[in-house]
Each structure stands twice: as structure tokens, then as C-alpha cells.
Amino acid sequence: MNFNLSIPTRIHFGSGILKDAIIKEEKLFSGIVLIVSTEDMDRLGFTKIIADIVNSLPNVEHTVQYCNITANPKLDEVNKGIDIAIENNVKVVIGVGGGSALDAAKTIAAGTGAKEHIDKYFFGGIQPDERTLPIVAIPTTSGTGSEMSKSGILSCTEKKIKTGVRGENLYPSVAIVDPELTYTVPMRITMETGFDVLAHAVESYLSKASNYFTHILSEQAIAIVAKELPALAGDINNHAAREKMSYASMIMGINLGNASTVLPHRMQYPIGALTDTSHGTGLATIYPAWIDLTYSYAENKWNCIGKLLSGKECTDKHTVYNAFIDFMNKTCGRPKLKDLGFSGKDAIILADMVTGNIGLDPAGSKEMVYEIYKKAIAE
């Protein structure tokens, strides 16, 4: 039972803890602090609340805000953030928002520390070094787990590439997970990001890089999502369910860094890059075909997942498949690739665009990637 485990991020978790957590971390904040976020977060007042708390800390000169990050954060948005941070001599970067804002903040911290744009890390797969500025991640959705992971997923619009900048130095120094910040997330985004939590749990469970420790976290997260996401579908103001989902999202961030995801995550990236649709939607288009074609490669694990998701004994492909379809019908729905504009001939184009490690999936191969796209488009 040999494995390595990295959980280098300090965690502050709890409803209503935002201010106390920032104050507890006051030693981390000095000089000029950059807050990276989205226009929505700015309009809702989240960035101002955080800026006011950070500006009250003794070693902070002032904060600078950069709130131009969009869904599937773009390379040029990150490079602009790096320019602003260098110009202002920023010492610490705070990411506030969903996965897009956090991933952008992490890569801005890397580029600012190295005093260069992020292109060579993005295109060349180079890992950011120790000059990366300290990162504070404050998620306002429960889904990506980016607050605990070592990757920043970006898109290059011109070249239609979506891939990750990865490395140990991208781990945030601190994650402040306050479920109260997720209370205003609308239903559709709650369901899509909730499906992402489930996807992290399922894929990190099946990954060849998983271990005894990450298995337990996956099992806990699947059980939580199975119960709490349908509860939120019935009542979006169920704060106890929100709290559990934030917790599940956070612990799946640990698994992202230590066990990784498998085929559906690699396969969502081309869909996101070509259609600018959400991460959760792209994952949901792939899951049924992926389960159908790869169940036989990991039957026992799939049966455990099916039981955790449905509460019923699962002993074959159909019971597992149906457990997912039932769950999706109750939560995120069943988006289809053909509804996103794809047709049969696109399977090969999508398959050619897949980058990253596909070998951690029990069924990972280029042929399988093509077959899954083909089946998913035909649904």
C-alpha cells in the first residue's frame, strides 16, 4: 500500500467564518493584495466585503481588484491580470468566485511571481516554480474543488485549446470555505457544479492513481452528493444541504491533487473549448456513454458507486447506469452532445482535441475516447 499524499493548503471551513478566517491568516497578507474575480461577484458585493476585511489588516497597503474573469477563463484574461499585478507590485493573490475565478487567480499568481505571461506554462506543460505568489482561495460555488487543487484550467480561444497549468506551487496557501457564500447561487449553476463534485468523486475513485485514503473521501463525497443535491433541487434555500455540498466539494479538491480525474474530464475540455458551455454540462453529456462502455473495466468499483448513489444494491451495468440516469433526472438533467450542435463526424475531431493523461482511466485509450464521443453524439 504505497502512496504519496499532498494536502499543503490550510483549510478554514464553516458557515459565517469568512471574516474570522481572513483575520486569523493576517500574517499571510502584506503590501498590495490583488483580488481576482468575476463581474457577477463584484456586482453582488462579494469582492467589496473581502476587500474591506483585507484592507483592515495591519500589513496591507491596499487592495487592487481585477474582476474581468469569464467562464472557461481565457489565456488573455490571465495575462492581463498578470500585467496588472506586476504593475502594482502585488504580493498576494486572492481568488473569489467559482472555479473560473480561482483557476485564474492561481495562474495569475504563477505568472506574476515569475514576471512573465502564462503562455509557456499553458502550451508547454511547464510547471510554475516557487516564485508563485501566495494564493488565497475563497470559493463561492460548491463544485470545482479548485481551492484545494494544484491546477488552473484555462482556454485559448484562438487555438480552441482548453487545458490545465499544473504543479505543486499552484496549491493555494489557504482555502477559506464559507458555505454562506454559496447561498445565492442559482438553481442551474448549483446543479451543474454539484454534478462536477460527483464527477470528481467518481473519477478519482476509479483512477489508477487512487489509494485507500482517497477512496474513503470519494465514498463520503458520493454519499453526500447523492443525498444533498436532490435536496437542493427541491429547496434551493436548504442551507444545511449547501454546507454539506461545500464540504464535499472541498474534500474532492484533495482528491483532484492526489488521485486525479479520468476520461470524462479530459473529454469535457474540447466540448468546453468549442461551445463555451459549462464544465458540468459537458461532463453530463459524456457520463452515460462512458459508464456504458467502461463498466466492465472496473465492475466492483462501479457497483459500489451505484449503491452509494442510489441506496440500492447494484450488481450489473444496467443497475449502475440507471442509478446515474435517475440521479441526473433529479438534478442536472441529461444534456446531449447533439443539442450542443455536434453530429457524427465530430467524434473524430473531438477525440483529436483531447489532451492530458488518459492512462489513469481503467479503460483509457485513444480508441475508447473516440467510441465514447461517438456513442454520446448518437444518444
Ligand SMILES: [Fe+2]
Ligand atoms: Fe471538474
